[in-house]
Amino acid sequence: NKTDISQFLNEAQLSAVTYCDGPSVIVAGAGSGKTRVLTYKIAYLIQSGIPAHSILALTFTNKAANEMKERIKQIVGDRIAKYLWAGTFHSIFLRILQYEIDHIGFLPDFTIYDTQDSKSLIKNIIKEMKLDDKVYTSSGVYNRISSMKNHLITPADYKSHREWLQDDFHSGKQYFADIFETYCTRCHEANAMDFDDILLHTYTLFKNNKDILEKYQNRFAFILVDEYQDTNDLQYKLLRKLCLTHENIAVVGDDDQSIYGWRGAKIENILNFKDQFKDVKIIRLEKNYRSSNAILKAANELIDHNRNRLGKKLVGTKGEGEAVNLIESFDESVEAGKIAKCIKELLSKGVQAKDIAILYRINALSRSLEDGLNKEQIAYKMVGGVKFYERAEIKDIISYLRLINNPNDDFSIRRIINRPK
Numbered sequence: 560n561k562t563d564i565s566q567f568l569n570e571a572q573l574s575a576v577t578y579c580d581g582p583s584v585i586v587a588g589a590g591s592g593k594t595r596v597l598t599y600k601i602a603y604l605i606q607s608g609i610p611a612h613s614i615l616a617l618t619f620t621n622k623a624a625n626e627m628k629e630r631i632k633q634i635v636g637d638r639i640a641k642y643l644w645a646g647t648f649h650s651i652f653l654r655i656l657q658y659e660i661d662h663i664g665f666l667p668d669f670t671i672y673d674t675q676d677s678k679s680l681i682k683n684i685i686k687e688m689k690l691d692d693k694v695y696t697s698s699g700v701y702n703r704i705s706s707m708k709n710h711l712i713t714p715a716d717y718k719s720h721r722e723w724l725q726d727d728f729h730s731g732k733q734y735f736a737d738i739f740e741t742y743c744t745r746c747h748e749a750n751a752m753d754f755d756d757i758l759l760h761t762y763t764l765f766k767n768n769k770d771i772l773e774k775y776q777n778r779f780a781f782i783l784v785d786e787y788q789d790t791n792d793l794q795y796k797l798l799r800k801l802c803l804t805h806e807n808i809a810v811v812g813d814d815d816q817s818i819y820g821w822r823g824a825k826i827e828n829i830l831n832f833k834d835q836f837k838d839v840k841i842i843r844l845e846k847n848y849r850s851s852n853a854i855l856k857a858a859n860e861l862i863d864h865n866r867n868r869l870g871k872k873l874v875g876t877k878g879e880g881e882a883v884n885l886i887e888s889f890d891e892s893v894e895a896g897k898i899a900k901c902i903k904e905l906l907s908k909g910v911q912a913k914d915i916a917i918l919y920r921i922n923a924l925s926r927s928l929e930d931g932l933n934k935e936q937i938a939y940k941m942v943g944g945v946k947f948y949e950r951a952e953i954k955d956i957i958s959y960l961r962l963i964n965n966p967n968d969d970f971s972i973r974r975i976i977n978r979p980k
Contacts, residue, residue: 564599564634568592575809575842576600579607579781582802582836584829585811588873589858590849593811594623597785598630600809601643604781605635611642613780615801618647619789627785644779648794649754652761655775662768663760668965670751675949677701677742677753680970684741690734702822704739708755709793709823711762714740750967758793765800776804787812787832791823799835806836814868830867847873851880891924895931903935912938 565573572592575585576599587593597616605611618624624646632640644651653671660667672680678697681704685695707717717723718736727733746752752760765772782802784790787810790798802808810832817826833839847855852875859873886901888894902915917928917939925941932939948954955978958971965971 583809583840584832585842587844590847591844602634615779616645616783619786649757670965672753708759782808784810788817788829789819789824790828815862843871853880857883891927895927899931899935
């Protein structure tokens with residue numbers, strides 16, 4: 560049964576959902592119903608006759624992908640929704656690599672190393688090469704290798720680039736190229752890939768196998784991408800290859816919410832989208848369903864100072880609301896004290912503790928905030944902390960399971976060879 564989707568959408572949202580005649584960029588401000596638009600657009604495509612298995616929806620988290628699938632299921636039914644290709648860049652391209660395993664030089668039971676695994680392997684290599692681990696930190700080397708891979712630079716490319724080698728020599732890091740090369744060799748010997756390899760090997764697969772690329776170009780009749788402002792160079796190039804034949808692509812994002820430049824995200828991808836594809840339609844979602852006008856006014860005035868932006872003005876739907884208070888402090892302990900006193904005041908006025916939250920930008924800031932709350936004897940609950948899968952005992956168990964699955968995985972053997980003692 561066809562659902563009349565127009566009753567659930569405002570004018571701009573409906574325009575974004577129903578435009579399917581070529582590439583479009585949907586500039587979605589905070590709280591403007593972005594997920595709703597993506598969901599209904601997929602439902603609209605299916606209702607327009609595009610089979611679910613021909614639609615590719617790329618998100619940045621598994622949570623976002625699962626939420627999208629769940630919502631689509633409610634509109635078009637489970638029987639149809641289960642054929643949709645919806646997931647993160649890494650999960651979708653990993654699926655493609657598994658289908659095309661014969662063409663990528665890996666055995667079918669290959670292992671995926673997470674960030675911690677990769678850093679541990681790099682640490683071992685630095686140790687074996689007897690290098691100073693204060694100069695060559697595992698995090699620093701890992702981030703640099705990740706950056707190289709996301710710019711399609713191989714160890715051979717790096718070693719042939721005289722300028723980079725000279726820069727490394729002058730900065731006392733002349734062995735980076737050797738670590739990079741050894742790391743890639745070790746991964747391959749252990750029949751393992753890291754997260755960046757998933758995208759890199761897919762790109763190489765498409766580049767070297769025209770027939771396989773054409774298969775997936777024909778398979779995906781329409782491509783949707785969420786959080787497009789956070790895509791990197793390699794992700795853009797993969798998308799470019801996939802929609803070379805039809806350019807049926809809709810990207811959703813907010814140029815004012817790009818915060819991942821430090822890990823390779825290119826704001827230019829969303830800013831230049833209109834120039835990289837033909838006859839691009841730009842649709843702005845500017846009605847905000849989340850915040851009061853007072854908050855939006857403060858946000859709009861701040862964001863106006865950004866230089867490179869596509870431009871939009873968020874309009875509220877929730878009334879004026881209370882004024883935004885700004886607290887200035889000399890240091891973090893004074894700040895924590897002021898925050899704790901504000902909370903104490905709210906609690907004394909009858910505000911429920913469960914309705915109060917403190918957001919901080921980096922985990923290092925939690926210490927002073929906790930001290931401030933403890934001084935005022937305010938009970939609190941920490942969200943986050945050490946992630947479950949990063950706990951030592953959990954990583955040990957996963958290493959045992961990996962070894963059962965892939966006997967070539969030397970790295971996992973090293974981790975658990977003496978555990979438990």
